[in-house]
Amino acid sequence: MASTTHTDHLTRPEARNFSSTAKVLHWLMAVIILVAWVVGYYSGSMLHYGVSDGETAQKIWAINLHKSIATTTLFLIVGRIIWRAYHRPPEAADTPAIMKTATHIGHSILYALMVAVPLSGWWNSSSGGHDIPVAGLFTIPQLGGKNPELTPYLVTAHWFFAWALLIVVAGHAAFAVKHHLIDKDDTMTSMLPKKH
Numbered sequence: 001m002a003s004t005t006h007t008d009h010l011t012r013p014e015a016r017n018f019s020s021t022a023k024v025l026h027w028l029m030a031v032i033i034l035v036a037w038v039v040g041y042y043s044g045s046m047l048h049y050g051v052s053d054g055e056t057a058q059k060i061w062a063i064n065l066h067k068s069i070a071t072t073t074l075f076l077i078v079g080r081i082i083w084r085a086y087h088r089p090p091e092a093a094d095t096p097a098i099m100k101t102a103t104h105i106g107h108s109i110l111y112a113l114m115v116a117v118p119l120s121g122w123w124n125s126s127s128g129g130h131d132i133p134v135a136g137l138f139t140i141p142q143l144g145g146k147n148p149e150l151t152p153y154l155v156t157a158h159w160f161f162a163w164a165l166l167i168v169v170a171g172h173a174a175f176a177v178k179h180h181l182i183d184k185d186d187t188m189t190s191m192l193p194k195k196h
């Protein structure tokens with residue numbers, strides 16, 4: 001009937017949608033974390049001290065670039081946690097309670113790692129007595145003071161948290177795609193720019 005199409009948009013439930021602030025924080029942090037991860041991997045695992053002067057200089061340059069990019073996430077995650085504390089996300093798609101609990105645990109682990117990765121990097125770098133640049137603009141104070149004996153443990157902790165974050169982010173993205181392609185719900189699109 002022609003008249004039902006006329007009123008369809010009035011009765012259809014509003015699609016789930018995160019706020020613009022939530023989307024900006026989500027995608028800005030996603031991009032920075034991935035770029036920081038790649039530069040961190042390049043500086044930490046692909047370049048080595050003492051092979052040649054050129055490689056040593058390249059490693060120092062890459063570590064400083066890594067720190068300058070990654071430290072911005074320290075500010076963003078604090079802002080994001082405060083913002084999230086005052087803004088509830090839209091109601092989740094209709095899924096069993098057990099899945100909602102699993103999602104909540106997964107997201108909590110993501111937040112914990114988004115804190116642990118930059119914090120361990122900051123501490124690691126401070127233990128070696130190095131500068132901590134932020135976006136090439138200013139430096140932040142060292143965390144815990146110089147203590148080279150701690151450095152190997154902190155390098156390992158930072159490596160471990162960075163890999164854990166990468167794996168959890170990959171799982172998070174895979175679940176978003178599953179919601180879109182298999183469950184065919186609006187979980188994934190709710191975090192994408194809104195179509196008008």
Ligand code: HEM
Pocket residue numbers: 032033034036037038040041042043044045063066067070071073117118119120121122123124125132155158159162163165
């Ligand atoms: C989004 C946040 C961050 C991510 C995803 C990240 C990721 C990584 C990764 C993947 C590595 C390579 C580990 C390896 O293969 O050995 C690394 C190394 C490193 N990161 Fe980060 N990192 C972050 C934040 C930071 C911060 C804030 C600092 C310091 C202020 C920092 C300092 C370092 C240093 C010094 C290394 C080199 C360690 C070495 O010499 O082996 N990172 N990071």
